[in-house]
Amino acid sequence: MPHSQFTSRSMLSDIRGASVEQAQLIRCRFQAGQLKRPNSKQMGALQGQHMSPHKGRGLSFHHVREYQGGDEIRHIDWRVTARTTKAHTKIFEEERERPVIICLDQRRTMAFGSRTRFKSVSACHAAALLAWAGLESSDRIGGIIFQDHQHREIRPRRSQKNVLHFLHQACEANQALLTEQQSDETLALAQHFEALRRITRPGSSVFIISDFHGFDQAAERQLTLLARHNSVTAIQVFDELEAALPQTGNYPISNGKQRLQLRVTREIQTQFSNHFQARTQDLQGSLQRCRISLSQLSTEQEPLRILQQSFKQGMQLS
Incomplete structure (x- = not known):
């Protein structure tokens, strides 16, 4: 058996149990290469009845030039215009890459599993695969990690160092589920989604990996606002x-x-x-109203296989 094939198969059953180590998530980099990106015609999230339309990439400032007929007035650079006494307008260009924001749920409800692994572990595994696949596609990778009483924010950057930082934060949050005492003060899911929306630039690819416990109308409103300017995919993690x-x-x-x-x-x-x-069914209906696609991941399933199936169906990484 070739070494690469042996490595991949051995790692498929490597991440099990009640917690995860950073070294395990780092090794997911070798698996991430098996996530095939859809071609440019396959825009949006999962195809089918829950398909979400592809949102345009963000625009970044490029340069300033003299105003020409047909230019948008709202793009006039008034400072340069005042300094030169001639009207100047700002020119923008479409960003070539799309930020990938990974939303990872590590709340107390995720610390459950009946046989193979905890939901929290499956979620970390899937998040690591998406992070490494995004980096391989030269995208900026960022994320937010939900905990009961706080959330950890990782701003998007295109670097291996940032991915490793995200994985380190994920492991800390995951292991805290087994060591920290349960707090009576918890943040609502809607509050976490509001924080997610705050760090997400328009035109981003957003992946929400969660069991969606506590999902209510307030949470739905936050996701509706998030999905207006971003391509959002939800992955519901559950135990059999x-x-x-x-x-x-x-x-x-x-x-x-x-x-x-x-x-x-x-x-x-x-x-x-x-x-x-x-x-x-209630969750599917809510996400459909938000124009967000939904995939499901059981703790008995290997995250790589589920993500591969989703990518074949048109899930958009970037």
Whole structure:
């Protein structure tokens, strides 16, 4: 077996468990090359009923020249005009690259997993793949990491150093889930999305990796504003035990401090499954109104495979 193939396969099962190490996220760089970028005609996010239109890249200032007929008055440079006594206008050019903003959820609700890995670990893995793939595409990579009581902001820069900084912050937030005591004071999801909107320049590609617990009308309003000028893709991370309970019977459960017996009946199974499906449908409807595409990532699935499928369907990295 070729070394590159062996490395890729071994890393697919490398990131498991309740927490993640930075070295594991750094090794995702070798996997990120397998994320094929869509061609230039495949604009927007995931294709299909939730497709989001491609938003234009931002404009950057290029130079100043004398005003010509047909130039927009709002672009007149009044300082140069006053200094030269001749009307001058600012000339802008389209930016060649698009900032990639990765929104990573590491709140307390993400610290859950029934078998292979925690939701928080799956989210970190997916975020690392997107960060390395964006850097390989010569895009500026930035992000924001949600925690219960705060968020960590990483401004977009086109450098390996910035990606490593993002991954370091992600690991710190991830490991804090296992070491820090739960705080009674928590930020609402809408507050996190407002911070995300503040650091995102128009024309960016935004990826939100979250379980979307606490998603409400206020959060939807923030995402509606965000999606007006950016291409936004949502990745809902969930555990199979959140979607469906195991077979009927008695099961021991624990929160790390207390142990209880959970009795699972057919009626409880049905109610539980229906609740998850209803919540997912509500989220899909809300994001569709925001013109945001939605993909799902189970903790039993490998993030690379899910992202590959999404890219084949037209997910836009940059």
